[in-house]
Amino acid sequence: MDPNDISCLNRHFGITGEVVFKEGPKGQGIIDVSNGLAMASIALQGGHLISWAPHGEELVVWLSPNARFGPGESIRGGVPVCWPWFGPHPAEPSLPAHGFARTSLWEVIEVQALENGSNRLGFRLIRSDESYALWPHSTPLELYMTIGTALEMELVTQNDGPVPVTVGEALHTYFQVSDVRRITIHGLDGCSYIDKADGGKRKRQSGAVVFTGETDRVYLESVDDCVIADPGLNRRIRITKRGSRSTVVWNPWAEKAKALGDFDQDGYLGMVCVESGNVADNVVTIAPGATHRLCVRYTVEPWH
Ligand SMILES: O=P(O)(O)OC[C@H]1O[C@@H](O)[C@H](O)[C@@H](O)[C@@H]1O
Numbered sequence: 001m002d003p004n005d006i007s008c009l010n011r012h013f014g015i016t017g018e019v020v021f022k023e024g025p026k027g028q029g030i031i032d033v034s035n036g037l038a039m040a041s042i043a044l045q046g047g048h049l050i051s052w053a054p055h056g057e058e059l060v061v062w063l064s065p066n067a068r069f070g071p072g073e074s075i076r077g078g079v080p081v082c083w084p085w086f087g088p089h090p091a092e093p094s095l096p097a098h099g100f101a102r103t104s105l106w107e108v109i110e111v112q113a114l115e116n117g118s119n120r121l122g123f124r125l126i127r128s129d130e131s132y133a134l135w136p137h138s139t140p141l142e143l144y145m146t147i148g149t150a151l152e153m154e155l156v157t158q159n160d161g162p163v164p165v166t167v168g169e170a171l172h173t174y175f176q177v178s179d180v181r182r183i184t185i186h187g188l189d190g191c192s193y194i195d196k197a198d199g200g201k202r203k204r205q206s207g208a209v210v211f212t213g214e215t216d217r218v219y220l221e222s223v224d225d226c227v228i229a230d231p232g233l234n235r236r237i238r239i240t241k242r243g244s245r246s247t248v249v250w251n252p253w254a255e256k257a258k259a260l261g262d263f264d265q266d267g268y269l270g271m272v273c274v275e276s277g278n279v280a281d282n283v284v285t286i287a288p289g290a291t292h293r294l295c296v297r298y299t300v301e302p303w304h
Contacts (some may be wrong), residue, residue: 003107016097025069047106062176062271076262086168118148159286160304172279178232185209187226194218214253222247245282248275
C-alpha cells in the first residue's frame with residue numbers, strides 16, 4: 001500500500017468518526033483521533049504525535065504555531081522521535097541532529113479500538129537509501145501509541161543484524177505550560193546531569209528544577225516518574241517510563257528560540273520539553289536478535 005494514499009489508509013485503517021486520515025499542511029498525511037476519552041493528531045512524517053488532550057483538559061502536548069511541515073523538515077513541538085542517535089551524531093557532527101526517524105515517513109501497521117475506549121495505533125519506520133547511508137544497520141523500528149485518558153508511547157528497536165548496535169534515543173515531548181517561569185519539575189532531585197547550556201559541565205540536581213534562563217540538561221540514571229507542576233494551569237503532568245535511563249529537560253529561552261526561527265513571539269514561555277530516553281552515558285547496546293523497548297506513559301493530575 002502507498003503509505004501516503006489517504007483514501008487507501010482510511011479504507012484499511014480508518015474508524016468512522018474516531019480515527020480519520022486526512023491531508024494536512026504541505027500535503028502531509030495526518031491522522032486525527034477523537035474518541036470518548038481524548039483527542040490527538042499524528043503526522044505520518046516522523047511518526048510524530050502533534051497534539052493530545054484528554055477531554056475537558058487544555059492541550060497537554062505543545063505545538064508551535066510556526067511549526068514547519070515540509071518534506072524532510074522536523075516539526076517544532078509534539079513528540080519528535082530522536083533515533084538512532086540523540087543530539088549531534090557522536091562521530092560526525094554534519095549528520096542530522098537527533099537522527100533521521102523524525103524526518104522519515106512511517107507506515108501504519110495497526111489501528112485498534114480498545115475495550116476501555118482508547119485507540120492503539122502502530123507505525124513502522126520506512127527505511128530509504130539515504131537512511132541506510134546514514135545508518136547501515138538492519139534495525140526495524142516500530143512505534144505504538146495508545147490514545148486515551150493517558151497517552152502511552154512505546155518505541156521498539158529490533159536488531160536483525162549479525163553484530164551488536166548502539167542506539168541513542170528519546171521521545172522528545174513538548175508540553176504546554178502556563179508560563180515556564182512558574183512551573184517546577186519534580187523527580188530529578190539527586191540525579192547527575194550534563195549541563196549543555198554550560199559547556200557540558202557535569203552537575204548534580206538539588207531539589208525541583210526551575211527555569212530562569214536557557215535550560216538544556218541531560219539527566220543520567222533518571223528512572224523515577226517526573227512531574228511537571230503547573231499552578232497556572234492547575235495541573236500536574238506525570239511522566240512514567242520503562243526502558244529509559246535518561247531524562248532531557250529543555251527550554252531554549254528568548255534568544256535561542258528567536259535563532260531557531262520556528263517559535264512565535266514569546267512562544268518559549270508556553271512550553272517545556274521533558275524527554276524520556278537513553279542518551280550520552282546511557283545509550284543502549286542491543287545484541288543480535290534482541291529487542292529494546294522504550295515505554296512512556298503521560299497522565300494529567302489535578303493540582304489538589
Ligand atoms: O532544534 P532541534 O534539533 O529540534 O533540537 C532542539 C533541542 O533538543 C534538545 O533535546 C537538545 O538537548 C537541545 O540541545 C536542542 O537544541
